[in-house]
Amino acid sequence: MRAVSSEIFAPGLLDGQAALVTGGGTGLGRAAAAELIACGAQVVLAGRRAEVLEATAARLGPAATTATGDIRVDDDAERIVATVLERHGRLDLLVNNAGGQYFVPAEAIATRGWQAVMRLNVGGTTRMAELAVERAMRPAGRGTIVNVTLSPHHGLAGMTHSSAARAAVESLTRAWAERWAGDGIAVIAVAAGHFQTDALDKYPAPVRESVARMVPLQRLGQPREHAWLVALLASELGRSLSGSVVTLDGARDNWCGPWPPPAITDDGGDVPVEERRPAATR
Ligand SMILES: CCCCCCC/C=C/C(=O)SCCNC(=O)CCNC(=O)[C@H](O)C(C)(C)COP(=O)(O)OP(=O)(O)OC[C@H]1O[C@@H](n2cnc3c(N)ncnc32)[C@H](O)[C@@H]1OP(=O)(O)O
Numbered sequence: 001m002r003a004v005s006s007e008i009f010a011p012g013l014l015d016g017q018a019a020l021v022t023g024g025g026t027g028l029g030r031a032a033a034a035e036l037i038a039c040g041a042q043v044v045l046a047g048r049r050a051e052v053l054e055a056t057a058a059r060l061g062p063a064a065t066t067a068t069g070d071i072r073v074d075d076d077a078e079r080i081v082a083t084v085l086e087r088h089g090r091l092d093l094l095v096n097n098a099g100g101q102y103f104v105p106a107e108a109i110a111t112r113g114w115q116a117v118m119r120l121n122v123g124g125t126t127r128m129a130e131l132a133v134e135r136a137m138r139p140a141g142r143g144t145i146v147n148v149t150l151s152p153h154h155g156l157a158g159m160t161h162s163s164a165a166r167a168a169v170e171s172l173t174r175a176w177a178e179r180w181a182g183d184g185i186a187v188i189a190v191a192a193g194h195f196q197t198d199a200l201d202k203y204p205a206p207v208r209e210s211v212a213r214m215v216p217l218q219r220l221g222q223p224r225e226h227a228w229l230v231a232l233l234a235s236e237l238g239r240s241l242s243g244s245v246v247t248l249d250g251a252r253d254n255w256c257g258p259w260p261p262p263a264i265t266d267d268g269g270d271v272p273v274e275e276r277r278p279a280a281t282r
């Protein structure tokens with residue numbers, strides 16, 4: 001008997017699948033894990049804090065279990081993947097969701113800070129993908145990897161180290177999709193815009209307060225929307241999307257600043273309109 005069904009997918013969409021969600025104890029990872037379970041998958045939640053993972057697993061029910069470790073540390077990454085295989089005998093889906101950065105102007109990024117962001121987002125993601133492929137997916141002749149990246153793609157002021165790291169991951173996504181297609185492995189990136197998760201609490205107040213206004217949709221994304229996309233990509237459709245970057249951002253990639261631009265409005269707030277050429281010269 002299913003504890004919770006998906007609001008939008010057919011029952012049993014992912015029956016029999018085993019998934020690994022890094023950063024699965026919190027925010028977007030937790031929401032993705034919940035939706036994968038609602039679709040029938042068994043999910044292993046990975047992260048560094050055992051107590052956070054255990055609390056989420058208790059909330060998600062018996063289909064969720066945990067594997068504690070740091071994806072940046074080779075032995076931990078190996079152990080996480082080995083745990084999934086010992087527990088389920090397979091790994092159908094890796095959601096490379098663990099990642100992040102700190103908010104800082106580009107010119108103030110210290111070398112160690114740059115390296116920390118690269119090591120987590122590029123190094124950790126790469127190691128997990130390679131291990132999933134070598135240990136589970138290539139031997140099985142099948143698997144899906146979803147890499148969580150970042151929109152806007154033109155670079156996010158205050159997060160330029162992360163924008164660069166996620167651009168690298170999107171490039172790797174395309175290369176891996178090509179390289180592992182013959183092994184039956186699909187690789188897709190989800191470029192997430194600005195989502196309502198507890199992680200936003202750590203940003204400076206003016207950033208938190210203004211972030212939804214930078215989204216043309218004029219609201220933050222909801223974790224369940226991201227989770228639906230992850231479940232869709234875990235389904236058969238994900239296989240034909242291999243090599244794609246799917247942007248889920250309420251049009252944030254297309255935001256060019258507030259409209260009307262404050263510098264061009266008149267005292268009444270109206271936008272100037274260009275003079276029409278006289279009819280005889282049109
Ligand atoms: C304009 C709109 C913006 C809205 C944004 C909305 C979009 C949201 C996107 C999200 O991704 S939300 C999810 C956020 N979650 C996370 O970021 C979680 C993971 N993050 C981390 O673990 C850290 O941020 C990390 C830096 C990526 C990794 O931490 P690690 O433990 O490896 O590093 P540290 O040892 O703490 O630091 C190393 C090095 O990094 C520099 N540094 C780290 N934090 C800061 C900081 N707050 N300010 C300045 N510098 C920092 C620093 O150089 C550190 O070296 P030392 O000073 O310790 O020598």
Ligand SMILES: NC(=O)C1=CN([C@@H]2O[C@H](COP(=O)(O)OP(=O)(O)OC[C@H]3O[C@@H](n4cnc5c(N)ncnc54)[C@H](OP(=O)(O)O)[C@@H]3O)[C@@H](O)[C@H]2O)C=CC1
Nearest residue numbers: 023026027028047048049070071098099192194195197199
């Ligand atoms: N919220 C948003 O608006 C957006 C988020 N994203 C990305 O989506 C992902 C999830 O974001 P969100 O849920 O909001 O943020 P969180 O900070 O809640 O998620 C990060 C997760 O990754 C885990 N993690 C971090 N470092 C490591 C590590 N070295 N090894 C293993 N696990 C690690 C954390 O757990 P622990 O600390 O216990 O290890 C945590 O569960 C991140 O990659 C984020 O950058 C992208 C765009 C927008």
